[in-house]
Structure formats: C-alpha cells, structure tokens
Amino acid sequence: MATITFQGKPINTIGDLPAVGAQAPDFQLTNRKMQDVGLAEFAGKRKVLNIVPSLDTPTCATSTRKFNEKAAHLDNTVVLVVSADLPFAQVRFCEVEGIKHVVPLSSFRSKFAHDYGVELLDSILAGLTARAIVIIDENDKVIYTQLVSEIADEPDYVGALAALHQP
Template identity: 40%
Template sequence: MASVTFAGNPVTLIGNEVKVGDKAPNFTVLANDLSAVTLEDSKGSVRLISVVPSLDTGVCDAQTRRFNEEASKLDNVKILTVSVDLPFAQKRWCGAAGIENVQTLSDHRDLSFGEAFGVAIQELRLLARSVFVVDSNDTVVYAEYVSEVTDHPNYEAALEAAKQAK
C-alpha cells in the first residue's frame, strides 16, 4: 500500500491500492441530488478522478478549482471530484465557488470509492488526496497517491495522462 501521512502523521489506508494497468474497480457514490453514481455511468469516456479529503479546506478547494478550469481544455474527459463531504455541502460549495465543469460526488455513506481505490483513511474517515485517470475502457492509466495529504497533487502529470488517454 501507498505510504501516506496527514499533517506529518502516518495514516492507515483501507482497501486495495490501484495501479496503472489495473481494471478500475466499480464503486457507488452519491451525486448532489442523492442519486447513486457508479463508474459504469461514465463508461466510454475518459475519467479524471480527483480525490480530496474535504472541499472546505484550502488545498482541496484549490485542487477542485484547478481541475474545473482545465476541464474546458479536455475533449471527452469527465472530471469527477470525490470526497466524504455530504452531497448538500458539495452542492453549496460548488454554487459558491462557481464550479460547473466538475461533478462532485460524495463517498460519505459507505466509503465505497475509498475502499475500492484504497484511499479511505481509517483513523479519520476521510479520503486521502489522490488522482486517477481511467480510460474509456475502464483501465487505470494514471494513479497518484499524494504522500502527504495536505500537499497538492501533480496537476500537470494528471492532466497530461487525461489528454493522452483514449
């Protein structure tokens, strides 16, 4: 498993680490309207999945805004941001932040995404900062587990992987 810290303290990630070349595991999360969303719902598109602990923190806010800005430059790429924030809070945050190009999804109910992708932090019931790119055939073509949860991911590498994916 990836070695991850939160504010310098080691944390335990639950689930299976996902690696490049793996078939992306399916999951069920909630959209802002409480409807269930799965990986299969976006089959046929490239997915850039941005994972953040909480939209109400500085780095998570910046990460989601950055991918929202970049979304218009990407063809056939859906950007999904997954956190354990409640769907109502995600909807409020998106409205206040003017986020329109990223779909925010909540994993608060049962950590389905967190466990499927190995990013659920056992000690905090949050998700570890990470970015995945899944191609239109559901193969993982990029995976970054950010080693310190309070740090930014490698935006350029993730965006380049999304541009190259088919």
C-alpha cells in the same frame, strides 16, 4: 496499505490505489440529486477522479478549482471530485465557487474509499479519504494514479494532465 503524512505525521490507508493497466473498480457514489451513480454513468468517457478528504479545506478547494479550469474542457473527459462531504455541501461549495465543469460525488454511503484503497485508518482524519488522483480511460482501464504523500499538498496537475494527452 500505504503510508502518507498529515502535517508530517504518518497515517495509513486501508490499501493501495488501483494499479495502472488494471480494470477500474466499479463504484457507487452519490450525486447532487441523492442518486447513486457508478462507472456506467460515465461510459465511453475518460474519468479524472480528484479524490479529496473534504471540500471544506483549502487544499481540496484549490485542487477542485484547478481541475475545473485545467481538465474540464478536455474532449470526452469528465472530472469527478470525490469526497465524504454530503451532496448538499458539495453543491453549495460548487455554487459559491462558480465551479461548473466538475461533477461532485459523495462517498458518504459507499465502499468507494475502501475499494480504491484511499480510506484513512488512523489520525484525526480516520474515515476520510487520502488525497489522490485516479484517471480512467474510455474502456474503464486505469491509466494514471497518484497518492499524494502529504495530505496537505496539492496533487501533480502536470502529471495528471499529461496522462490525458497520451494516446
């Protein structure tokens, strides 16, 4: 279990992020066509998991926009925005915002939040995900993680992008 804050008040997650160097847990997330997809769908690519509570909040929207601009153009890399929002809402958000270089995926009917240790256990946000970044290499090994300590703060884009430039 990890403790982060929401507006300065402590909240707990169900566990910890996968360890750097570990094999990434497989997942089943729902795409815009209501199809379940897992790691195999992105085989051979580096995967940036931008995990957010909901795209319908300012910080989540900002991080999605920034990763759309900064990381989505990188070779052999896919940016996955994971939230509990329904796929319909995710698609609408991306269309309204002109976001074309990230793949929105919903955790609404999966164990993703539990398996990745980001499920929030308490506060008014219970059941949503903490804000986190997990980067997985072409061989499905975890190469970078960040659990954002204050859920209202943006992730460390510089650190995440630097991890993508390491050999």
